[in-house]
Amino acid sequence: MSVDVRRREDVQDQVRMSGDGRQNGALLSVRDLRVWFELKRFGFLHAGYVHAVDGVNFDLERGEAIGIVGESGCGKTTLMKTILGLYEPTEGEVSFAGREVDAFGTRQMRSYRAAVGYVQQDPYGALPPFMDVQSILEEPMKIHGVKDAREREQRVRDVMAEVKLTPIEDYVDKFPHMLSGGQQQRVVIARAMILEPELIVADEPVSMLDASVRVEILRLLQGLQSSHDLSVIYITHDLSTVRYFSEYIFVMYAGKLVERSRVNELLASPLHPYTEALLAATPDPDYRNALTQKAVPPGEPPSLVNPPKGCRFHPRCPHMIEGLCDTEEPPDFEPEPKHFAACWLHR
Amino acid sequence: MSENNTLLRIEDLRLYFRTQQGVVQAVDGVDFKLRQNEAVVVLGESGCGKTSLARAVLRLLPRNVDTYSGEIHLNGTNVMELGDEEFRRTIRWVKMSMVPQAAMNALNPVLKVGEQVAEPMTAHYLADKDEALNQARRMFQHVGVPVDFLDRYAFELSGGMRQRAALAMALVTMPALVFLDEPTSALDVLTQANIFNVLKRIKKDLEVSFILITHDIATSSELADRVAVMYAGQIVELSEARRFFSDPLHPYSKMLMASVPKLKVDQEPTFITGHPPSLLGPPSGCRFADRCPSRFDRCVEEPPVIDEAGHEVKCWLYA
Numbered sequence: 001m002s003v004d005v006r007r008r009e010d011v012q013d014q015v016r017m018s019g020d021g022r023q024n025g026a027l028l029s030v031r032d033l034r035v036w037f038e039l040k041r042f043g044f045l046h047a048g049y050v051h052a053v054d055g056v057n058f059d060l061e062r063g064e065a066i067g068i069v070g071e072s073g074c075g076k077t078t079l080m081k082t083i084l085g086l087y088e089p090t091e092g093e094v095s096f097a098g099r100e101v102d103a104f105g106t107r108q109m110r111s112y113r114a115a116v117g118y119v120q121q122d123p124y125g126a127l128p129p130f131m132d133v134q135s136i137l138e139e140p141m142k143i144h145g146v147k148d149a150r151e152r153e154q155r156v157r158d159v160m161a162e163v164k165l166t167p168i169e170d171y172v173d174k175f176p177h178m179l180s181g182g183q184q185q186r187v188v189i190a191r192a193m194i195l196e197p198e199l200i201v202a203d204e205p206v207s208m209l210d211a212s213v214r215v216e217i218l219r220l221l222q223g224l225q226s227s228h229d230l231s232v233i234y235i236t237h238d239l240s241t242v243r244y245f246s247e248y249i250f251v252m253y254a255g256k257l258v259e260r261s262r263v264n265e266l267l268a269s270p271l272h273p274y275t276e277a278l279l280a281a282t283p284d285p286d287y288r289n290a291l292t293q294k295a296v297p298p299g300e301p302p303s304l305v306n307p308p309k310g311c312r313f314h315p316r317c318p319h320m321i322e323g324l325c326d327t328e329e330p331p332d333f334e335p336e337p338k339h340f341a342a343c344w345l346h347r
Numbered sequence: 348m349s350e351n352n353t354l355l356r357i358e359d360l361r362l363y364f365r366t367q368q369g370v371v372q373a374v375d376g377v378d379f380k381l382r383q384n385e386a387v388v389v390l391g392e393s394g395c396g397k398t399s400l401a402r403a404v405l406r407l408l409p410r411n412v413d414t415y416s417g418e419i420h421l422n423g424t425n426v427m428e429l430g431d432e433e434f435r436r437t438i439r440w441v442k443m444s445m446v447p448q449a450a451m452n453a454l455n456p457v458l459k460v461g462e463q464v465a466e467p468m469t470a471h472y473l474a475d476k477d478e479a480l481n482q483a484r485r486m487f488q489h490v491g492v493p494v495d496f497l498d499r500y501a502f503e504l505s506g507g508m509r510q511r512a513a514l515a516m517a518l519v520t521m522p523a524l525v526f527l528d529e530p531t532s533a534l535d536v537l538t539q540a541n542i543f544n545v546l547k548r549i550k551k552d553l554e555v556s557f558i559l560i561t562h563d564i565a566t567s568s569e570l571a572d573r574v575a576v577m578y579a580g581q582i583v584e585l586s587e588a589r590r591f592f593s594d595p596l597h598p599y600s601k602m603l604m605a606s607v608p609k610l611k612v613d614q615e616p617t618f619i620t621g622h623p624p625s626l627l628g629p630p631s632g633c634r635f636a637d638r639c640p641s642r643f644d645r646c647v648e649e650p651p652v653i654d655e656a657g658h659e660v661k662c663w664l665y666a
Contacts, residue, residue, distance in 0.1 A: 071535035072506070180622060181393070210392040210562055212606045216618040237535055240565070240608040244616065267610065281540035282565075284609045287588040289568045290386070293547060294540045300505055 026059040027199060027231050028083065032092035033057070035075075035082050039305065050304045052078040054255035055092075057332075062198070065225055065232040067242035067263070069278070070252030071301055076235050079252070080201055083233070084118060085109060096199075114144050117192030119202035119221075123184035127176040133165070133187055134172045140194050155194060163190045163220060182213035186220070193224060199231045200224075206241065218245055239282050243267060251275045254302055254312040260332075261339040271341035273297075274313045311344065319345055353420075354523055354556050355381040355404075355443075360417035362396075362403040369627045370413050373399035375580035377417075378652070381524070386550060386557040388567040388588075390603070391577035392623060397560045398448065400577070401526040405439055406431070422523070440467045440517075445526040449533060450513035454501035461487075461497025464516045473520060486515040489552065490545050507538035511545065518549065524556045531566060543569040564607050568592055576600045579624050579634040586658040596660040599635045633663065 033056045036049040052075040060066060070076045081087045083094050085101050094101045096112060104112055120126035127136060137156045146152050157168055163186045165171045176184055185205060192200055202221060206214040222245055225232050234245050242249050243263045251259040251272065259272040270276045277297045283289050297316040302308050308315055314325040324344050333346040362374040373396040381387055391397045402408065404419055419426050426438050444467070447453070455463055461483050468479035480497070487494050490511040501509060510530065517525050527546075531539040547570065549555060561567045567574070571588040576597060584597040595601050602619045609616070621638040624630055630637070636646040645663040653665040 071537065211564060212392060212603060212619040214618075215606050215608065215616045219618070238608075239536070240610045243610070244608055278536055279610065281536045282610050283540075283569055284611050285565045285568045285592050285604065285607055287568060287571065287592045290547065290570055290572070290588060293544045294569075296537055296540045296544065300507065300538075 025062060027062045027064075027097060028060040028233075029095050030056055030058050030079075030083070030092070031095070033079070033082065033089055033094060034091040035078050035087055036090040048305050051255050051307055052304055053082065054304075054307070056252075056255075056257055058250065058257065058260065060199070060231050060233065062231055063225075063229040064248070065222075065230075065234065065246035066248040066250060067234045067236060067246040068250045068252055068257075069236055069239055069242060071237055073301060073304070074252045075255040075304070076252050077203060080203055080233065080235055084116060084201060085112060110144070114140075114195040115198050117195070117197035117200045119185075119188055119192050119200060119205045121204040122208050123181060123188045124176060124208075126188050127184060129176055132173050132175050133160075133179075136176075136187060137191055137194055140191065144195055159190045159194050162193065162224070163187075165190065180213075181209050182217060185209060185213075185217050189217075189220065189224070193228075196228075197230070199233070201233045201235070203235045204237070205234070207236070207238065214241065215244075221245065239267075239278055240284075251278070254307055255304055256312060256342060258313065258343065259339075259341045261341075265336070265339055271335060271339065271346055272313075272343045273317045273319055273345070275341075311342070321345075352383050353380055354383045354385075354422065355379075356418075356420040357404065358418040358420075360400070360403055360419065361414050362399050362408075362412070363414040364409070365411045365413040366627070371626045372580050372629060373626060374403050375626075375629070377582050379575065379582065379585070381556055381558065383523070384550065384554045384556055385572045386546075386559060386570045387573045387575055388559045388561060388571040389575045389577055389582075390561060390564060390567055392562055394623060394626070395577045396580040396626070397577050398528055399580075401445060401528060401558065401560055405443055405445055405526065406434055407439075407445075436471065440522065441471055441473070441520055442522050443524045443526070444517040444520065444522045446513050446517045446528060446530055448528040450516075451506060451509035451533070454509060454512065456501055458500075459498055460501060460504065460512050464497075464512055464519055467516065467520050471520060479519075482519055483515065486519050487512075489518065489549055490515045491541075505538075506534055507541060510534060510538075510542055514542075514545070514549075518553065518555065521553070522555065524558065526558045526560065528560045529562070530559070532561070532563065539566060540569075546570055564603060565609075576603070579629050580626055581634065581661065583635065583661045584659065586660075590658055596655065596658060596665065597635075597662050598639045598641050598664070602638075602640075633661075 033053055035053040036051050038049055039047040041047040056079060068076050082089055089102055134156060138152050141152045160168050165186050206217050209217060218241060224230060236242060247262060249261060249263045249266050250257050253274050259275050270279055281294060281296055299316045302312055310327045311325045311330050314320045321344055330342045330344045332340045332342050334340050335346040357377055357379040360374055360377045364371040364373055377400060389397045421442060426434060461480060465479035465483040468474045468482055469476060484494050484497060492508055492511045531542050559567060559570055574586060574588050574591040575582050576584040578599050584600050595604050605617045607616060619638055624634055632647040633650045636642045641664060650661050650663045652659050652661045655665055
């Protein structure tokens, strides 16, 4: 049933995206990544930078799932788009199977796009309204050179069965507006899967869906991840869904990863005060929530144009150490094995 | 529940819409009481009619209304009998107001926030402009927006601040009841917790009642005194929050609760298979029967509302 679409391309130019990774088999590695956007006044005068991603490091192994948690404006979408090759890094690099994404030529970029699937946040906005499911799912294969119509059709059916858009006949000729939110998201996932990617980047894939459907979609992604040995980056602002999905969780604040850990460890013993605050603010259904006020750190996330000196959380942090947190940027400390926190409390 | 502290009593409220496909029964026979200074959460999935319920009570109706009937008693008077103009002048935004969904993104970009928040006061002839601005200033203090933000424009405010301004706009006329339609669904966790802190404080300080419309069960527990679960245009369960969050009765509520991912308890969430029925001619009998694991032969008949010691549930299991 499996169709290797990349085999269809010109053999000499075929870049097998993985298999000979240099860096200990890490599928994706992000090194000192900075993505800044220049601000201009009157369209040409330099007026500073938005430091959307400012020094991010991590490795993603093959078949591993990570969740990136952060509030809106913390840079998680910029990070994702840089990984997808849509933004250029200002400094640092993103490499996929040992090759730097930013240095890809047109052909390599094309195979990279086939190797990385993208699941968007708003399924309705992500699907072209004038195409039916069949054409939506065939489109990537046409672009990536699957010329045989029957082969494309077969692949569409296989993937639809996999994302449980069944019975297939009921859905192939539907347009996006005729589908429910959950079904639309399945189409988006099917489209991301159609070229047999090695990495899936999912940006808040369930935040627009109803509670009862959310779990279904998360399960589906989880199933695909383990059956295809996919690497997945799951981006969300909702801590409670991450634990059902990924092994690792990264917490992002103001352009930086402030804590990286295994999910269970992070939930049981968070190290960074920001993570603590996030955990405390996420409610479980319980009538007692209505009886008390929640402790929330004062203020709001800082402007990324002029982020605070030192630790970016220090103006809101209850454990701020004067003369240290407000002047020096904390490096990643590793107080417990494989549990990193960028916080001076753990020096 | 004694009659004299009842603020709002709804009886057999129906709101149907005409569409090209037929009549959509968005709100279909809702009965409901709200006490003074009480917060009731209306929980339901998208398309279950929860926003239509709020619009029906506030008479914010589109043009394609097919049926609009029932009784709405506010402080003992049936407001359904009032003419549209009288309703606008004396009820809507005077006694009942609303924070519509995504209100924070609906602020007028070319008006100062303070002027917008004060506008309901002047539009309802409750005060002149200066007095209205003073009232807006007081409301800003209640919702925790710095008073100098009165002179700012919407784009200068963060999401959380804009949501607070929308809340101040709903509170400025000191209504007895405020509908909150998904007030925090677009906000971050910390901002969300902040807004709920504000709502709890306002409920105590201003003795206002809230009807909170949401699909998010976990955050709904932040404010709820009572919970109403809505499914396919009907309320299927209504009970005290304390009992609802520990022991929901209706099979739909049970499955909905089980679908919530929990942070502090290690429990795998489950999901509800199937889809809610179309509101264009919903099935007769129990509307959840198709998806219900405990369905039996009586479910083909319309279930009655059963009162299990103050815990109302519309399900044959408890008959």
